[in-house]
Amino acid sequence: MTVSTQVHRPESIDDLALVLRDHSDRERSLAVMGGGTHRWMGYPVATDAVVDTSGLAGVRVFEPDDLTVVVGAGTRIGDLESELAAGGKTAVLPETDHDATVGGVIASGASGYRRARFGPTRDRVLEVTAVTGDGRAIRSGGRVVKNVTGYDLPRLYTGSFGSLGVIESVCFKLWPVPERTVTVTVDDPERVRSEVHRPMAFLDVSGAHRVMLGGTGRAVDAEVSQLGGEVVEGLDWPTRPRHGVRVEVRVPPSHLPTVVSRLNGDYISQIEVGIVETTVETATDVLALRADVEALGGAILVEGGHEVDPWGTPPPTLDLQRRIIAEFDPHRIIEPGRLPGGI
């Protein structure tokens, strides 16, 4: 993204709708800026202006006994999780990106390591309120944990990178924070599969295997004694590799060993999920691996702005996706061209 001259900081959904309607009428493009955590993903976009979502921050409705929270898109997820934790709950958002915003996490479809047990973030997005590219404020889903009332647009918004509109607020399904959590460094990863029923997370951190367990104190004790290994209280999340060009590999999980054997740098591999985060010195280093991963039905995401396509081969439904986007952002003003295929 290039430096844009104009920054809009809407403080309400009406403000946001005005900004979008105005830009749509004048066919001026907009970038949407939360914490900037996911800016590495997709094609870099140069826009006429920026929407800063920090004015749309804050928890609106937290119902701990209903396991739901409605929260403004500009809320930092670190702040949200702290507030939820005080009520004994979690939205299971990415664990280490505290400065990411709710809107950014949903727009980029990001999930945390605990998806091994709780599923990806998109499974917990109950309701999305957004403003379309031409300034229409729309709500989809509902504030209940189970719902088939109408098309599941909240899932479509998850991972849409602004193409269907700017997300204004989200309702999440929550989980209780377990009574006790531990991180176990295990010598024999095979034992995790045989001895632990659905761990919270199971990571291969550059060859060292960690498993995160949670539950009642007694249950965790029992699992730890079955498993063996070095035990640390709490959830000890690894630090993402920082040096070089950021890369994320997505494959059917059985192919992870092959993938990590071909990496040179440090990595975090989510066993039984199929995602590897790593870095490479030069973006072209991933090209051979990308061909093989795509043949397996996977994808390799590479930080944008380098000499390699950030997404790789676009999905075959590109035309269908383009037509859906045209209904929501007719002048294609929000983050135009950021998605796979440059749509």
Added chain:
Amino acid sequence: MTLFDELVAVTDPERVTDRPFDLHLHSADAGLRTGEATVVVFAETTEEVCDVVRLAARHGVPLVARGAGTGLAAGAVPTEGGIVLTLTRMNTISDIDPVNRTAWVGPGVINLDLSRATAPFDLHFAPDPSSQQACTIGGNIANNSGGPHCLSEGSTVNHILAIEMVMADGEVVILGGAAPDPIGLDLRGVVVGSEGTLGIVIRALVKLTPDPPEVRTMLCAFPTVEGAAAAVSGIIAAGVVPAALEMMDQGMLVAVENWLHAGFPTESAAALIAEVHCAPEAADAEVDVIREVAEQEGATEVRVARDEAERALIWKGRKSAFGAIAQTAPNYYLHDTVVPRTRLVETISEMYRIADDADLTMMNVFHAGDGNLHPLIAFDATEPGMADKVHAAADEMVAACVARGGVLSGEHGIGAEKRDLMGTVFTELDLDAQARLKHVFDPDRVLNPRKILPAGSRCFDYGGSPLPEGTWI
């Protein structure tokens, strides 16, 4: 050639029928609303589905996909006439992959048969609607079906990784994939629950769930519905999300016990069925938490099933509850709404009041953990005026849920049954956005028309007024 002859030409004379009996059978689902099928086709291959879709488009005839017909919201009912495309013969399970825990499944595979096929690998398909012995995966995808175990595992959409689908123009697309988070828009996610209005699903890559090493099933009896509902909230507040948390009220307990003789506590106002799935030691700990909370909330009895037989009997009572109603009245109308869990007690009380005022017999058996209510009105449809009375009471019950922050359906779908109520939870603009999605997938409105969205959902200019009935959807 007539449409009938053309359908025969692309399939098989044995698999196209317009005999009155067949048309009658395929003009209804398990709910009350009926339609009038023009012709019924049983497809066996992808090519046949593509050809049938193209014929429907060319003749401008509605096409309604159908599985086992266990739906309750008239999603698979041909309310506008046309072709009913039955997919029950596309029932192949292939590529069971125990390492990635996936399998490719045809839309006609019966839900329980899938779990039976994967049982040798200690895997199962988590969504388990009460109709799981009959309902198909295609129907589960169409309605984003749930079931008791959705509480911890989520609905069907959480368990579908990819979909192979025939589009309205007869082209085949694959949405989603075996790797996590396929790039681009999540079209898979929005097709699940779309009730056959966006395309015809011909195959799905399902996610399989590891069988739990230990299962404990509990039956807790309460002297009041309030106590049972408070226990539901208390269990969750204590940090335990059981695999299932179901409630049956007294009317339902009596109906089930009279038929099953399984020792259900018929003296109690309500009973909770709680199930935990975990490692053996964890199971003990969770059972203790549930017992403690239940007793705190006044439970008069907390029973833990001693063996698989007792466990199976409890679930038989729960999942056959609707069948057991037959001894009360010949017909029933089963509703499906969701409210925030904390509003359960007041919502249920309001439902009893509505039923009492209308002099109707109502019972409740529902997914309490999810706040997903299934009020069931038992009645005799031959009584004059009864059907109208039942529908009026049911609409009032839905309104009572919506007024408490609830939604129209948690797992049965909107279909034809509730499309006219969509305006009670969504604005014109909200509905217009959904209509735009439908328009992209099916511009000529061939696929299951007039389902989900009410007439006139699409406003071409959002300042303008909706179009009249028939112009859209």
